[in-house]
Amino acid sequence: MLGQRTFRYIGQRTSRQIKAAALEDREVVYNKTPREVILTREKERGLDMWQQQWSNSTKGRISKAFFPSVKRRLSRKVPISPEFTAMTTGHGKLRAYLHRFRIIESPICPCGQQEQTVNHVIFDCNIVTRQRNDMIRKIQEAGGKWPTMRSTGLQTSKYFRLRPRYRLHNSVKHQT
Numbered sequence: 001m002l003g004q005r006t007f008r009y010i011g012q013r014t015s016r017q018i019k020a021a022a023l024e025d026r027e028v029v030y031n032k033t034p035r036e037v038i039l040t041r042e043k044e045r046g047l048d049m050w051q052q053q054w055s056n057s058t059k060g061r062i063s064k065a066f067f068p069s070v071k072r073r074l075s076r077k078v079p080i081s082p083e084f085t086a087m088t089t090g091h092g093k094l095r096a097y098l099h100r101f102r103i104i105e106s107p108i109c110p111c112g113q114q115e116q117t118v119n120h121v122i123f124d125c126n127i128v129t130r131q132r133n134d135m136i137r138k139i140q141e142a143g144g145k146w147p148t149m150r151s152t153g154l155q156t157s158k159y160f161r162l163r164p165r166y167r168l169h170n171s172v173k174h175q176t
Contacts, residue, residue, distance in 0.1 A: 047070060047071055047074075050070050051069070051070045054070055060089075061090075062088065062089060062090035063088055063089055063090075066087075066088045087122075090117070090118050094116050094121070095107045095109060095110075095116035096115045096116055096117045099115075109127070111125050111126050111127045113126070123147065
């Protein structure tokens with residue numbers, strides 16, 4: 001019985017102390033940060049670091065023209081295909097790229113105007129005029145503007161789902 005009285009006394013005393021502390025006019029210190037807040041901050045910090053590295057890199061010039069902002073790129077669903085990858089990286093069956101690795105003798109586009117680069121195919125090549133016009137029409141119908149600035153590339157990544165399927169492999173004739 002002595003043990004139960006002792007616990008009751010301790011319990012009552014502790015209760016009184018807690019009540020007294022609650023009634024005191026002291027600043028409440030709550031220093032625990034919710035898990036989601038920490039995760040959000042770290043994600044933002046990681047994206048900021050990634051953006052800084054992306055902006056400072058000397059690599060990926062063509063990809064940067066399409067995707068200057070890491071956050072904006074990650075926020076959009078982008079349809080991935082071999083043609084899409086070739087256009088947004090500059091790697092693939094473009095004659096300028098193949099010529100750079102001495103796979104073919106000339107970087108000149110089969111249209112004869114200039115080197116077959118991403119910008120040439122998007123803005124100038126008369127071989128894909130119909131596809132370009134379809135893309136321009138769809139971009140304008142969706143509220144976009146054309147032409148974009150050539151110095152920054154296409155930068156209409158929100159319209160990629162509207163882009164035509166340029167069949168570059170048909171316009172590249174390998175030289176043997």
